[in-house]
Amino acid sequence: MNPALITGEAAAGEAAVSPATIRKWVQLGHLRVAGRQGRRSLYRLEDVFAAERSARGRGATG
Numbered sequence: 001m002n003p004a005l006i007t008g009e010a011a012a013g014e015a016a017v018s019p020a021t022i023r024k025w026v027q028l029g030h031l032r033v034a035g036r037q038g039r040r041s042l043y044r045l046e047d048v049f050a051a052e053r054s055a056r057g058r059g060a061t062g
Helices: 008-015 019-028 045-057
Strands: 005-007 035-037 040-044
Touching: 005 008, 005 035, 008 019, 008 040, 008 045, 019 045, 040 045
Parallel strands: none
Antiparallel strands: 005 040, 035 040
16 A cells, blocks of 8 residues: 655645755755655655654754
């Protein structure tokens, strides 16, 4: 079964960060885009939480 994918805005809400932080995590390689819906990037929720733990562990939040 494929895990559900969420938008960057939803990912930001789940991680309590801004959508810009989600984009920054992608840029830095902490988070991978798992799919696309038109022009929107989609992410796996478990990947978002892993990126959040990684970023917060280094004190890099947004």
